Amino acid sequence: MKEREIYADLRTLSPIIVRLDGRAFHQVTRNLSFIEPFDERFAAAMTQVTSRLLGDAGFAPVFGYTFSDEISLYFTECPYLGRVEKIDSVLASFAASALTIALQLKEPVSFDARIIPVTPDHVLSYLSWRQQEAWRNHMNGWSQKLLKDEGYTSQEAASMLHAMKAAELHEFCFQRGVNLAMTSAWQRRGILVYRNVIEKEGYNPKTDEKTITTRRIVMIDKDIPLFGKPDGRELLCKILRGYINIF
Numbered sequence: 001m002k003e004r005e006i007y008a009d010l011r012t013l014s015p016i017i018v019r020l021d022g023r024a025f026h027q028v029t030r031n032l033s034f035i036e037p038f039d040e041r042f043a044a045a046m047t048q049v050t051s052r053l054l055g056d057a058g059f060a061p062v063f064g065y066t067f068s069d070e071i072s073l074y075f076t077e078c079p080y081l082g083r084v085e086k087i088d089s090v091l092a093s094f095a096a097s098a099l100t101i102a103l104q105l106k107e108p109v110s111f112d113a114r115i116i117p118v119t120p121d122h123v124l125s126y127l128s129w130r131q132q133e134a135w136r137n138h139m140n141g142w143s144q145k146l147l148k149d150e151g152y153t154s155q156e157a158a159s160m161l162h163a164m165k166a167a168e169l170h171e172f173c174f175q176r177g178v179n180l181a182m183t184s185a186w187q188r189r190g191i192l193v194y195r196n197v198i199e200k201e202g203y204n205p206k207t208d209e210k211t212i213t214t215r216r217i218v219m220i221d222k223d224i225p226l227f228g229k230p231d232g233r234e235l236l237c238k239i240l241r242g243y244i245n246i247f
Helices: 025-031 040-055 084-103 120-149 154-161 166-174 185-189 230-240
Strands: 016-022 063-067 070-075 111-117 191-204 209-221
Touching: 016 084, 040 063, 040 070, 040 084, 040 191, 040 209, 063 120, 070 120, 084 111, 120 154, 120 166, 120 185, 120 230, 191 230
Parallel strands: none
Antiparallel strands: 016 070, 016 111, 063 070, 063 191, 191 209
């Protein structure tokens, strides 16, 4: 029957982005009584999952970007020799397990995973695209929350907001006392998790000299710039320096 595993040898080439998306997380957030539209506990849990994917899962992505129930991971080298089934299934299952631990869940959760083959010059445009989605998610989340505060159901709120454009949503919230531009940066722009090289001073007793060693640590940035702006481009260039030359 081995020959019937027709997708087992389906492979991709590096570099790749793997995007993980939570499945039916609305029920999870309701059961835990999270604050709408954005709860810091859930954001912290998703950031912890992303950090673990970088730090102790054995996959070695260069960085992770997360907002809402989504995580994007950038790999310059494919894990599992590029085997698509293996990459998708292991990353998704690890993320689900890590989130279960982070939130101490009693009900199962799941992620789906997809692979996006890219070239290095796609990385910035991909992050800009997902960050724009984070902003749309931010506007819709606040708008739905404000309508529900006025007594509308989730379905009614979604229907009322369906055809509204970004400027209209912004004004809609502003008229109800919420300036979307002044909300927390992590809500608007997402969270970036990456490795940074630091120097650590030590001491060599044999030579009686100070020593300097370098090591990579996982950094969490909750106040990232817009990737479509020069400072966002500069941040990404700094993170990827030493891995690839994309500019």
